Amino acid sequence: MQVKNFLSFKTVLIFLIVLFLLVFNVFPMCYLVFKSFTGESGFTLEAFKRIYTHALNWNALRNTLLTAGLSMIFGVMIAFPLAWLVGRTDLYGKKFFRTLFVMTYMVPPYVGAMAWLRLLNPRVGTLNVWLADLFGLSQNLFNIYTIGGLVWVLTTFYYPYAFITISRAMEKMDPSLEEASKISGASPLKTVLTVTFPVMLPSIVAAGLLVFVSAASCYGIPSIIGAPGQIDTVTTRIIDYVYVGSQEGLSDATTLAVSLMIIANIVLYISTFICGKKQYITVSGKSTRPNIVELGRWRLPLTLLVSLFALIVVIIPFATVAMTSFTKNLGKALTLDNFTTRYWHILFTRKGILDTAKNSLISASVAATAGIIISCVMAWLLTRTRAKGRQIPDFLITLGSGTPSVVIALALIMTMSGRFGINIYNTLTIMIIAYMIKYLLMGMRTVVSAMSQIHPSLEEAALISGAKWQRGFWDVTLPLIAPSVVAGWFLIFMPSFYELTMSTLLYSTDTKTIGYELYNYQTYHSQQTASAIATGILLLVIIVNWLLNKLTKGEFSI
Template sequence: MKAETRSESIWGTWPGVARLRLQGTTLFASGLSAFLAILIGLPVAMVILMSLRTGFPGEVVPFTLENFAEVYLTQRTYEVLLNTVLFAVSSVAVTLVIAVPLVWILMRTDVPFKKTIYVLLTVGILIPVFLRTIAWILLLSPRIGLLNKWLQELFSLSGPPFNLYSLTGMAFVQGISFVPGAFFMLAAAYRSMDPSLEEAAYTSGVGKLKTFLRINIPITLPAIAAVMVYLFMTAVAVFEVPAIIGLPSRILVLSSLIYTSTTPSTGLPNYGVAGAYGAIMLVVGLTLALLYVRVVKQGKKYTVITGRGYRPREIALGRWKWAALAFVFFYLSIEVFVPFIVLLWASLLPYLQLPSAEALASLSFKHYIEIPTRVGLQPFINTAILMVAVPTVTMILSVLVSWVVIRTQVSFRGFLDTLAFIPHAVPGILMAVGLAYLGLAYRDYFPLYGTIFIIILAHTINWIAYGTRTTNSVMIQVHRELEEAGRVSGASAPRVLGKIVLPLIAAGVLNSWIWIGMLSYREVTMSLTLLTRGNVVVSTVVWQFWGSGWVPQVSALGVILILFAAIVVGTLRFALSRLGEVGGTS
């Protein structure tokens, strides 16, 4: 037995075998790069292709610049671009005004109930943005808004005091929805900040507010700048808020213009014009992605952790503790509590009305009971398929990409990593439009249009950038000597990956798998763009109900979606805490 093991060890270290392994790894990395290039590049190529053609997908027509002339020589395009920029800038401003103080309070101070707040922030991320938008419409619409009606009755006002159907209203709702993501992106920078800088200010008699403005914000400015670029890039591409609030009030942005070009309420779709608009969004997205990478690299020059005597400590807020907690509660109210309560109230009524004795008498669970009849089983089945298939395929690809990028010496591994990041720069609606055109124009070669599989493909492409970022971060923590020991023992590269690396990164992979599944569960933009009768999911059902004016039914489905997200987050939080306790006792 010893002789056999020794011979395997010698065989595994033989230069010829090592060379063959390197060639095999290079061949595998080349195949993976080619596969990703096709997977990501085809939808983008379709956007460019359809911008150069007129007519319907599949028609044989010559290339033309007619679509670009129609788009770029029209004043409306530049009005829409201005709306897009104003909406994105205003949304980012709303987010930072809330997120920066919030992350300082939770990361740097002794404010109570932190674990509960973290859970609620996570739930806030998983609540579909379109549900939150609908809830705010039910509250602040000038025609049906409950708060507007109540204030008009209370103060005998002639008109509604608030109007959500404006660029300001759009930015308010979108900015609030960005806060949890911005919080988790900034958390590491504030958590790792050297407390001696703050303590020096306090010793000099500087107050907490001035210290926050003069020390905390300047030190974390690179991180804040990176978040600003990331959020601006996201705000340019978002669709739900501009569609639900902007379209009825004729406030158009790029994403809503692309959607209405391919899915018009009347008339025929114009994929050529959508492609021309998409070219603008594609250039903007890639430019902002490049800027984001540069800002992140520049930020690494700033050091907030010192090696000598570094020990992160919480700041005692004293009498300001409850004021800080009130700020946190205010944000959680407008992010989670108020939208949920509004949807719950509307779901129990036959029609939307202010609280009264008559309204209380009419409360019932009728709309919840009718959901199986109105919705049917297929949307729930399709949603379940998405929640399993998308994270599974995404994480398989992510692990393979990260293994090549982090654990091998392939010369073009940097290119592969950049290739996997590209979907982050391409808006989801653009990727979906490209896949729709591919499915319609080349249905004989790509027979996925109208099936749930084309949505799975769109979601997988969209989330692969997130998947590879997370697997990169966990795989880089595994020391190379563990893999080297396996190779010396004669184990092949796939065996080392499956038996050594994967078990060590399993927790991180599982966490990302669950997170991507929940993101697919709440996503509506790509699902709506690719919608047909055969691939309806729950999120698109809610969208269709809202378009039909079925407010109670929308609210009932919304409450169920929010409760499901809360149950998943709470269960995972409990399970992970229990695993931590078991690990600690063992």
């Protein structure tokens, strides 16, 4: 009898999670698609026709595909050698570089846009001016307000996605595959090209597609850089349409969003079901220590090259933003005369900023807590039970996470404003739900992988010692997965905290978030205040990273 109760308990859990996902994920998306294909008289492609008769939208679509495609190619071209150098060679300062590159992943992408705007402004960009002086040029080298500029910023902020994916795959690769190549007489370079690269190819493709989708769904960067340069992307067009406010605007936004969603879902399908099937990487139970390639006389030059890269891509932009926050007059260099702490004072005193920070803190904490609870339940269902249907929520969570933020937000607006009996529009709840749908996957993956590394016999030993399964979970499983649970919590918390895209669509007067506030200051009021907020977020990322390292005894850092 007890077994039966237990079974139904699992079913109830699955049912509850699926219900949540159905109501707030599947149904809104389906409604969005349905809406875009129906007019007053049933099925029609009218909406698509109308949208794509505007050259502006065609341009936006082309720009999105072009910038995301180029960012994908450049991102992988940077990430693969970098992951190899940092993970598999005796490069100097590997750990430092690794932390640096991975931390970029936790920084809001729009911060990069703010930095590069200052550095490569065609007239007064700091780096531009400096380079022109250095080489005695009569005119500035770069213009950030171009497709090229957009690709540059997207690449520098999304290559970490590829870097992390490829690094993980490299860590999991059985080192004896490479050893076998070397024993057969291949040089290290030959080994990389003939064994490492082909074996990793599915992961590399998956990493590239991840960069593509992220870049295509990005709103912050194209809106900060694209707007002055009049470069539209699909995401900026969608938000423009929503801001028009009319029924027609909303309907056009829907249609564009469905286009973006279709692109994203095709990519997601390819990367999970085609690349996923071809994973050659075998994870052995023991932690295999990858063999380290000695770079020999290349060690120093390559370290310098990686340092230069880190300097340009990570340190200079972050430093620029930090310096901007202390600058009185943006037209002049940061000297003692031009130094002020005014904007930091604003950051800590202005009610608008503090309120939005509080909103973000609350919604991100709730989303992270609820998300990690679902993650734990899912981890348990996936790794410890054979419950039927446990793959369904897993699939839905993956799907939600792969959907562009704009699409999620728009779908929630359309369905959760009372039309179907639920009205949570203009509340923090709708934000929390949006964050959970978008970022749940990160938490879930972390907990699932930790759980699958715990041998079930550890729990069985608790049962046979007389403990009920709940007690066993508390005494044995929980302490062992605790570091991952903490890490998973922060992986949901951080992106939710500074989220911009969904917040831009979902906010109301009382529920503005810090990401939105920052964007507002950057675009309309004061770049320095925006920079102070951004620097504050950067510091938070560093503190969280340090905290995480302490809490998990060095097992995890972001």
